Each structure stands twice: as C-alpha cells, then as structure tokens.
Amino acid sequence: MKATAKAPSNIAFIKYWGRKDEALKLPSNGSVSMNLSGLTTTTTVEFSPDYKEDEIIINGILEPEEKTAKIFSHLDRIRKFAKIDEKAKIVSENSFPRGTGLSSSASGFAALTLAASKAAGLDLSEKELSILARQGSGSACRSIPDGFVEWLDGDTSEDSYAVSLYPPEHWDLVDIAVILTEQVKDVSTTEGQKLAATSPFFEARQSKIKDKIVKIKDYLKNKNFEKFGELVESEALELHAIMLTSQPSLIYINPATVAVMKAVKKWRSEGLQVYFTLNTGQNIHLICEKISAAAVVSKVKESEFAQAIIENAPSRGAGIADHHLF
C-alpha cells in the first residue's frame, strides 16, 4: 500500500479566478494551461495499520498541524473512495519554493491524488483523477493530463475536470519562471478566490471569457505566437485588475513584478518575441518560443531581477514514479 507519483505545476494562459461552488471548487469559468517540466512535486504515500496518525513531510520538514487540514481531508476523500481507513505517511518534495505563486498546490495535490489513490489500491481513470485532484486544490486538476490542457467549464463535480488538448510535443513553447522572492503571500489564493466576485468588473470578465477560451485554443492550434502572447499577457493583466478592484483590494503584484512587466514590454518593442503572464504571488512567467528562450534568459540575467530562473518546456501530466522517497 505504497506508491509514488510525480506531477508538474502548470501555468494558466486563461485563468481560473472565482468559484461558482466553493465546496466543490467549481470555478466560475473554464481555463487553459500548460504543464511545466521544471516545476514538479514528487510524493510518496504509504497507508499502513502501523501509522497511528496521518503525517506529512514536505521538503524534509514535518508539516505543522495547522497547515495539514486541507491535505488530510483530501486523504479522507481518497480513503472514502477506496473504502480503507489506514492512516498514511506522506513524503513530498518540490523542485521549487512553495507559497510564492509557483502553484505548488497544483503539482502537490496532483501528485498526492495519484500516489494516494494508487497506494489505496485504486486504479482511476485520468478523468476520475482530475476530478479528485480538483477537490483537493482547484488548479491541480490541470496537472493530471498531458501537455496543453483545458479545464472544462462544468456545472457539476462530474463535469468539472481537465483534458489534454495537445501533447507536450505539439508546440515548443518555453515558460521561463522568474523567481523574484521567496516571501510568502499576504493573502492565500483560497481566500483571494472568494473575493473575485466583489470586483465591479467580475461580471464583465465572465461575459467574455468563453470567447477568450475559443480564441486561445485557436492560437494554440495554429501556433500563432503573436496573437497567443498578446492574449496571454492581457489575460494576466485582467486577472490582476480583478484582484486590485476586489473589496477589499488584493495587491498581489510586487515592486519587482512591475519592473519585469515593464522590461518585457520594452524588450518586445526592441524585437524580442516574449510576453509575460502572472499567477497570484510574486513571480512572473515569461512565455516565448524555444528559438527566443536563450535571448530572454540572458535579458533576465542582465537585469538582475531574478533570485532564480526556471526554464520549463511543456510536459506530461501526473505519472507514477518507480523510486519511493522513503
């Protein structure tokens, strides 16, 4: 009753912000993303009658009790599904810092869902895994399928899951994650999500989002990088416009984020084909085609913005790993 899974984080091109069902984590709209090869979580789960309590160790540190509720209630969900009641030991390792807007909850809950369901003796379909991962942490459902992914806009739990649009090989896009700070966010994504609908602009955003998803899928299909980049960047700014106008306001962008945003626009005006996108949190993702990646990385390094740079290719979704972490 032990299994290990590895899952990527993902970057959304069309974002998920706001929920139509808080308990089921049903988002207000569909979203489109890419799995990230360099931002992964590996998790080993073992269920055993020897364990008296659930326990989770992340990056070598025992997760403090006040932070485990979300994780253990996800375990309960999987135990209920598998009709088992053994407690679990979980060991998890991220290839990147947590709580900095790099979506460790996406890769984390995707890996946990796959490893725990396997360890519990379940053999779930991709759709079932995606639905289950979503209940742990919304965007984790997008880290289950391969490559370029759409989270379908469903009105019930059974209809709200992610599917692969294209395998990783479809388009050699590069996501350059620029890590500006390891400072943890003031307001968690979960709390922020609840405020989305308080923005006076939320309805206007919702009224156009289906059209944006049609467009991004078209640009993705045709590999129209310029149109794609323009839409991705304007979507990121729209997300932050919603956050800034929430009541109370959410200022997730940091001084350094703004510096990079302005730099990207400047580099583009000089002919470098690169666009930015942002999640919540303090890091920024630069999107380019492979042909431009070295030039973009070199610009970022010159500018001394970054504490670290992680270059990501499109990647497979969550998968079983052979090597256990304990």
Next chain:
Amino acid sequence: MKATAKAPSNIAFIKYWGRKDEALKLPSNGSVSMNLSGLTTTTTVEFSPDYKEDEIIINGILEPEEKTAKIFSHLDRIRKFAKIDEKAKIVSENSFPRGTGLSSSASGFAALTLAASKAAGLDLSEKELSILARQGSGSACRSIPDGFVEWLDGDTSEDSYAVSLYPPEHWDLVDIAVILTEQVKDVSTTEGQKLAATSPFFEARQSKIKDKIVKIKDYLKNKNFEKFGELVESEALELHAIMLTSQPSLIYINPATVAVMKAVKKWRSEGLQVYFTLNTGQNIHLICEKISAAAVVSKVKESEFAQAIIENAPSRGAGIADHHLF
C-alpha cells in the same frame, strides 16, 4: 496687457479617465477633486505688438517648439475670445517637477487661462474660466474654483465645467504627495485617455460612476474619513485596472508605487488612518486628516521611498497674483 496668475494642481478623488468628446475634452463622467496648496504654477502672460512670435519659458527654460502646440493653440483660443491678435510672451514656474503624474498640466493650464484672459483684457466669470481651462487641458478646469471641487458631467462644452463644493476650510484633509521619481511617463495622459474605452471593463466602470460621485460627496459633506478613504483608494485602483486592461495595456504604476501601496495598507492595519490615491504617472498621494499627517510623513521618511514629499492642504483655486515673473 500683462497679467500674472497662480493656480494649484488638484488631486481627483473620483477620477476622469476617458472622453466622450475628444475635441472638446468632454470627459466620460464627472469627477471630484481637491486643490493642492503645495503644487502650484505661477504664470505671467504679456501680449504685445513687439513680440513677433509666441514664446514660453517654463522654469527658466525656453519650451522647445515641438512641445508648444497645445499651449499656443490655447492662446489662440483666448485671443479669439478677446478679439486680439498680439503675440505673447509667457513665463511660467512650477513649484514641482513636470511630467511625473503631479498634474502640472492642471495647474499650468489653469494659471495660463486666468493670466492670459486677464492680459487680453477679458474679465471672465469662474464658469467661463473653467470651461476655457478645460479646453486647454481637461483637469485644469478643476483648478479654477476653490477648495473641494466637482467637475460637472456635461454633454456640451457649456455644461462641462467645475464648481466649488466646499471652501478649503471645510475639512482639514492633507494630501501628502510622495515623489518617487522624476522620470517622465512613457505614454502621455492625452494618449492614455484615448485608450480608456478599449478596456473590457470601461462600461462596467461607467455604469457605476454616478453612484460613486453621490457617495463621495456625501462622505465629504459628513467628513466620514474612513468611508471617504476607502472609496478614494478603491477608485484609484479601479483607474489603474482600466489602464492595465486597455488594449494595448498601460502600465503607469512603477515598482516604487507598488511598494508604497503595500506599505499604506500595512500602516493602516497597524492603526494609522491613511489611504492612497494615484493619478497617472509615478507618484502617489497619501490622504489623511491633519491629526495623522505628521505620523504619515514620518512613516514615508523611514521607508526611504521618497525623493521628495510635498504636504498639501486644501487650497483656493486660481487667482490673480500681483508680482509678475518678468
């Protein structure tokens, strides 16, 4: 045929962004502002047959030809009104740097309108001056009347002017203008205004702005500082949300602006009653009551954000000055 006028800049609590008539500079909506005692322009205008060309010296420097078109066409407007055709010499001095979001065009065109009309032999009413100033630079119309001001939402040039809501003595608000940089904006306000309606959120903003004006006037009347500050700050963020989502996007905020925005929220959470507002440009205005001003200034100084701090009380509008600049 020589006159000198002094006019304040102003800070809008409910903003003007977007125009329903580009040529007449009719804004999409009304706005509410306060004149600023420490941000002033003094301008002397002389019409004389001795002058062969119009000429303007700002802060001791002859204004280069490519930047005079807006100013000289405003002079033409006044000459036409007064039925004169003498050329003019203009000398103008700002108490603060230009082109940094401190609305030098508001104080500048208000002072120019009053000085030039007086020098041209006109004796205009406050309403006439406000209409005329507006045609030079929109928000200049708000720098004509005294104290706390409303720019009425008119559909014709004759109906689009500003009136005093309360004299400066009404409420001892303080505007602490934090000058972060003297770098000039990438995109001028005039160009930015044209993009307002390209934001997917512009209509949603417009649909609620009349209600915001009713509210801000109520808080102003009752000196309800907390409600007032909350609305002022959320309006500033809404303005920048519109800018960020324009097509193409306008990123007027700077890294340092974001640092101050976050600091203000933190100071407030610690009990200091202060809110921020932003115009376009790179500076930030902190709004508090007089009783908190020293504490706010001390916080700003401690944080080393500011190149300079200008403390402003509510002030009179444009007025004739006795002392000519030449």
